[in-house]
Amino acid sequence: MKSHQIKAVIEGLLFVSGEEGIDEKQIMDVLQLDRKTVKFYMAELIEAYASDSRGIQVVEIAGGYQFTTKAEHAPYFKRLVQSPSTTTLSQAALEALAIVAYKQPISRIEIEDIRGVKSERPLRTLIAKSLIKEVGRVEGAGRAILYGTTKDFLEQFGLRSIKELPPLPEKVSEDDVEEEVDLFFSRFQEQLASTQEESSNTN
Known part of the structure; x- marks a missing residue:
């Protein structure tokens, strides 16, 4: 040929x-x-x-x-084609998304341990938007769902793979968990804000 x-x-x-x-x-x-x-x-x-x-x-x-x-x-x-505009994710959803992205596979209980609040609703939102999905189950009693990011997530943030996520500090103490979540959130907030600004400019 x-x-x-x-x-x-x-x-x-x-x-x-x-x-x-x-x-x-x-x-x-x-x-x-x-x-x-x-x-x-x-x-x-x-x-x-x-x-x-x-x-x-x-x-x-x-x-x-x-x-x-x-x-x-x-x-x-x-x-x-009249397509719906990008819906802004809440801070809770962004925090949950950032934690899943960096910690996947991760269960809802583990996400809530990091955020310190219930996260069922933000996770439902992320699943509905095809940004995260079920990737497995925890071994043992309860068999809790494990979450991971999707291909749509990579496309949304312009990543070839999850390895292209911005690096985080190698060591984070228990006392610094809140700061870690803030770092997760700020990185994704900046990226999503940029994406939404581009979308609004084209309307």
């Missing part, structure tokens, strides 16, 4: 994979190519679609590749 044909097939794979995206291993398996070759073609496609003459782009998120629209074209999309 010639080079232009390989790139055409990859474009098709990106299209049919939709918002779920497709990872390198899947492309390798389908096209019977090694990882180095796949990376070469993906780099070429990413560069080609970065052109101002293109209305979509190829992005690498959460270990996979997918087609997305470009942020600068958002005003035109909003004229076509």
Whole structure:
């Protein structure tokens, strides 16, 4: 298969994979190519679609590749489809989200131990927004649900993987738990505020 044909097939794979995206291993398996070759073609496609003459782009998120629209074209999309504006997360929800992101997998009881207050409602909100999900159960009596972040969470904050979260202090004492939560919250508040500002500017 010639080079232009390989790139055409990859474009098709990106299209049919939709918002779920497709990872390198899947492309390798389908096209019977090694990882180095796949990376070469993906780099070429990413560069080609970065052109101002293109209305979509190829992005690498959460270990996979997918087609997305470009942020600068958002005003035109909003004229076509009336979509609900981004709902602001409460401070409680942001705190819970930050704790899940850094401590996952983590149970509701553990989250409440850190926050010092009940967290059932904030967790329901985060699940409804597809920012967190059930990732397992605690062993033993009760089998409490363990929570972790989702792919939507990575996309919302522009992360390729959870490893790209801002680093936290290596050692935090029990007396500093409140400060740790404040740090979690402030990092996410800044990022979410930036995202919401961009959204409001395009309305």
